């Protein structure tokens with residue numbers, strides 16, 4: 239059917255979809271009522287050669303966009319040149335942009351049939367993963383800032399000062415932006431240190447798994463509870479403030495009963511003291527106090543002495559996250575583990591070092607291949623995991639980064655491995671070995687299609 243025979247209709251932003259092209263922009267937010275200089279300039283720049291119907295005083299004029307003036311009221315934008323296809327051909331990116339800019343109503347023509355259900359599902363997943371990638375990108379800066387804030391906090395409390403202000407601001411920012419999950423995901427793609435970035439990464443991974451775990455049980459955390467838990471998780475190692483900095487920052491392995499090791503292993507007790515003084519909740523204190531207590535408390539690496547019954551469910555979860563981060567975080571002095579390898583390793587310790595219920599929840603949420611893992615597919619192409627698996631934990635959604643010929647891709651096709659039974663993950667790869675320092679940059683620049 240020729241496109242000119244297809245119906246033309248007026249619709250609102252919420253009904254736009256990518257089976258349409260926009261013929262005219264016909265409804266605008268209030269800022270277009272009496273336009274200011276910035277709005278005029280912006281229109282001229284972005285709608286070059288488009289025609290505008292405007293109200294100027296009592297007159298309605300049809301003019302070229304170049305002639306709009308401050309104070310004009312915009313009624314309609316029409317006659318788009320072919321060079322401005324990106325403003326007329328509807329896709330998810332354009333819809334987001336229109337929403338942001340205050341364009342509300344459109345005259346559209348349907349140019350193709352509605353998407354099939356699986357196309358619509360694909361689109362939805364593309365959008366979801368793209369949002370996550372965007373948040374991951376923003377998280378890079380937040381992660382650095384929060385790491386500095388926890389370092390300052392630990393340094394200050396060394397001198398008896400304890401001001402949570404900065405840290406608390408970061409917590410607000412992360413929660414308000416819904417960026418906890420993204421912050422946790424980048425932790426396996428960037429460099430980390432054993433103390434400060436570790437605290438932030440552990441906090442973020444803990445919080446995002448904890449929130450999902452609670453949701454599965456039918457509990458939704460209030461913003462206040464979320465704030466408290468994330469701040470508490472960031473501070474699980476706050477007791478390290480009482481360990482001399484040279485011991486703390488040393489990358490040497492201390493002998494088991496050496497004074498240095500004893501001091502290091504006192505950090506949970508110190509942490510519980512500090513948090514008790516601060517008036518923190520029982521759960522937060524428990525997390526700091528017992529995150530190194532193993533299920534089998536006789537194990538040498540279990541400290542301080544405690545009965546496992548005293549260890550709260552939240553603490554049992556952060557204990558897993560703590561070791562997971564230590565494995566996947568890239569340190570200057572050691573190679574990191576690929577997330578799937580770390581998952582497998584920790585799985586073997588479930589029921590010995592880690593509580594089985596906490597492990598099961600963690601594993602269900604992270605999957606066999608956590609988001610951010612670099613994997614090789616059965617056809618030889620490489621992909622990043624961008625969405626966790628839902629049913630089959632071996633089959634997450636992945637975005638291709640390198641094709642079968644070994645060429646790097648500029649657009650990254652999303653594959654739902656659940657829907658593609660003939661493709662599977664054959665092995666996980668060390669992102670640093672394959673992509674070097676560019677891993678984080680490549681992941682946060684994915685253009686998922």
Ligand SMILES: [Fe+2]
Pocket residue numbers: 474475505529530
């Ligand atoms: Fe610790």
Ligand SMILES: [Fe+2]
Pocket residue numbers: 436440474475560
């Ligand atoms: Fe820790």
